[in-house]
Amino acid sequence: MAESLLRIEGLSKRFGGVIGSDNIALDVRAGELHAIIGPNGAGKTTLISQLAGEVTPDSGRIEFGGTDITALPAWQRSMLGLARSFQITSLFPEFTVLDNVALAVQAHAGHSFRFWSNARSETELREPARTALARVGMAGRADAIVSRLSHGEHRQIELAMALATRPRLLLLDEPMAGLGPEESGRMLALLRELKREYTIVLVEHDMEAVFALADRITVLVYGRVIATGGPEAIRANAQVRQAYLGEGDAAVLNHV
Amino acid sequence: MNKLLTARNGFVAVLVAFLLALPLYTAMTGNSFLLTLFTRILILAMAATSLNLIMGFGGMVSFGHAAYLGVGGYVVGILAYEGVSSGFLQWPLAIAVSALFALVIGALSLRTRGVYFIMITLAFAQMIYYVGVSLNRYGADDGLTIQRRSQFAGLLDLSNRTIFYYVCLALLFGTIYLVWRLINSRFGLVIQGARSNDRRMRSIGFPAFRYRLVCFVIAGAMCGLAGVLLANFTNFISPAMMHWTRSGDLIVMVVLGGMGSVFGPAIGAIALLLLEESLSRFTEYWQIILGPLLLAVVLFARGGIDGVLARIGRG
Numbered sequence: 001m002a003e004s005l006l007r008i009e010g011l012s013k014r015f016g017g018v019i020g021s022d023n024i025a026l027d028v029r030a031g032e033l034h035a036i037i038g039p040n041g042a043g044k045t046t047l048i049s050q051l052a053g054e055v056t057p058d059s060g061r062i063e064f065g066g067t068d069i070t071a072l073p074a075w076q077r078s079m080l081g082l083a084r085s086f087q088i089t090s091l092f093p094e095f096t097v098l099d100n101v102a103l104a105v106q107a108h109a110g111h112s113f114r115f116w117s118n119a120r121s122e123t124e125l126r127e128p129a130r131t132a133l134a135r136v137g138m139a140g141r142a143d144a145i146v147s148r149l150s151h152g153e154h155r156q157i158e159l160a161m162a163l164a165t166r167p168r169l170l171l172l173d174e175p176m177a178g179l180g181p182e183e184s185g186r187m188l189a190l191l192r193e194l195k196r197e198y199t200i201v202l203v204e205h206d207m208e209a210v211f212a213l214a215d216r217i218t219v220l221v222y223g224r225v226i227a228t229g230g231p232e233a234i235r236a237n238a239q240v241r242q243a244y245l246g247e248g249d250a251a252v253l254n255h256v
Numbered sequence: 257m258n259k260l261l262t263a264r265n266g267f268v269a270v271l272v273a274f275l276l277a278l279p280l281y282t283a284m285t286g287n288s289f290l291l292t293l294f295t296r297i298l299i300l301a302m303a304a305t306s307l308n309l310i311m312g313f314g315g316m317v318s319f320g321h322a323a324y325l326g327v328g329g330y331v332v333g334i335l336a337y338e339g340v341s342s343g344f345l346q347w348p349l350a351i352a353v354s355a356l357f358a359l360v361i362g363a364l365s366l367r368t369r370g371v372y373f374i375m376i377t378l379a380f381a382q383m384i385y386y387v388g389v390s391l392n393r394y395g396a397d398d399g400l401t402i403q404r405r406s407q408f409a410g411l412l413d414l415s416n417r418t419i420f421y422y423v424c425l426a427l428l429f430g431t432i433y434l435v436w437r438l439i440n441s442r443f444g445l446v447i448q449g450a451r452s453n454d455r456r457m458r459s460i461g462f463p464a465f466r467y468r469l470v471c472f473v474i475a476g477a478m479c480g481l482a483g484v485l486l487a488n489f490t491n492f493i494s495p496a497m498m499h500w501t502r503s504g505d506l507i508v509m510v511v512l513g514g515m516g517s518v519f520g521p522a523i524g525a526i527a528l529l530l531l532e533e534s535l536s537r538f539t540e541y542w543q544i545i546l547g548p549l550l551l552a553v554v555l556f557a558r559g560g561i562d563g564v565l566a567r568i569g570r571g
Binding site: 075083099119122 | 437438440441442443444445446448449452453455456457458459460461462463464467470
């Protein structure tokens with residue numbers, strides 16, 4: 001069995017009286033695509049935020065590649081090779097597409113206390129950025145201003161920025177959120193390709209995509225892990241079906 | 257269409273030519289009023305340019321930027337009073353002390369955002385203002401006259417009006433050029449990225465705070481140099497140099513000229529001070545006219561004068 005790249009133990013987080021994460025234990029093995037699903041409000045984004053370092057857990061431990069990262073700030077986690085994409089698009093809207101991705105490259109190309117030479121003419125930054133854009137099918141839009149592009153294109157740039165940091169682990173928070181059927185199809189194909197190269201933690205509402213992509217699935221309900229296992233095991237799990245019945249989504253589990 | 261031949265570039269070129277030729281006019285007519293006025297404008301334009309670096313490009317709206325004018329000026333004034341009038345000593349020291357003040361103020365203020373940042377920078381500036389008021393040895397409230405302008409071992413005679421004007425002009429151009437290099441460098445992109453989306457910066461691996469702080473220090477040092485010039489220009493220092501309304505004036509210059517534009521603040525400084533000069537001839541209540549004008553710029557001409565010029569070019 002592959003060794004785990006990301007290990008979470010006893011992770012808990014409360015927001016006042018609301019439980020965000022309840023004693024979560026999770027193992028992400030190197031090379032796998034590990035999907036996290038659960039009904040709305042199950043604490044999926046809360047979990048991702050704790051992994052990325054935006055939210056500090058009340059208790060528990062997060063280990064990444066053998067290093068305890070529980071107390072590290074977000075930027076240091078990025079330095080270690082943890083990249084995230086946001087559920088709600090989070091880009092530099094007034095910059096060009098290429099500038100956006102090149103900044104992600106720059107963050108990992110030494111310190112940025114360089115005050116004189118024009119960063120936009122540094123091939124060392126621009127080339128890897130172009131490669132990442134080509135990877136997500138955005139090579140043709142490199143010089144467009146981000147704010148003028150469509151939602152679907154924003155989702156692709158999100159992904160390109162994560163790739164540009166040369167990560168060891170991708171944390172993807174609903175990469176397909178808000179995409180039309182055609183765009184979803186393309187994103188699915190892209191994720192299928194990326195999965196061969198990267199270890200991925202995927203939070204996604206699109207069950208079809210999850211069951212098509214995931215090696216293992218963890219199901220969260222009210223901040224608690226109720227099941228972890230392969231797609232078949234999850235589909236057959238009585239507790240999972242119960243959890244989704246409330247939303248009328250259990251049918252989804254049957255069809256996929 | 258030729259990209260160089262835009263309305264904005266044309267305007268800037270004419271402006272630069274005018275500034276370069278102004279001393280000729282004075283030499284021919286013997287009227288030094290304009291030269292004096294524009295020397296003051298150039299100095300404040302430099303301060304506004306430095307404020308724009310943090311405010312326009314870095315998104316750090318400092319309401320205490322005039323403090324560095326005061327700090328730079330006081331270093332010159334105090335040294336002159338104590339008998340040190342060498343510019344080779346005064347100027348670097350003034351810049352260093354301004355940078356140090358900015359480092360301390362920035363290290364504390366940059367932990368806050370938005371309105372809190374505005375308020376805390378104002379509070380620091382007020383503290384420094386009252387330190388100036390309490391310096392009894394150096395004139396306290398009344399200020400202190402500087403007997404001799406900074407000496408440069410006979411290389412540069414700052415008491416010559418024309419030379420002083422050109423020194424200010426050269427330093428303003430130098431500051432603008434420096435800002436232009438900065439904002440297009442790796443450092444500058446980080447600063448602008450942090451203004452645009454701080455959360456995203458952290459998630460791609462930037463410790464944004466330290467970049468912001470360095471930017472804040474650079475701007476403080478630049479403004480300190482403007483303070484050096486201001487003290488030399490007026491031959492006088494007083495707490496009034498760093499009164500909070502002066503900080504407000506600098507913000508108005510930046511907004512009026514165009515936030516986040518390299519030439520904007522200089523244009524804004526020229527516009528504001530010329531307006532002040534000409535309107536105050538008609539009425540002592542000239543601010544009643546200036547107020548609505550500013551409102552109009554903020555409401556209808558976002559991007560300031562420079563933004564309007566850029567739009568004319570495109571249209």
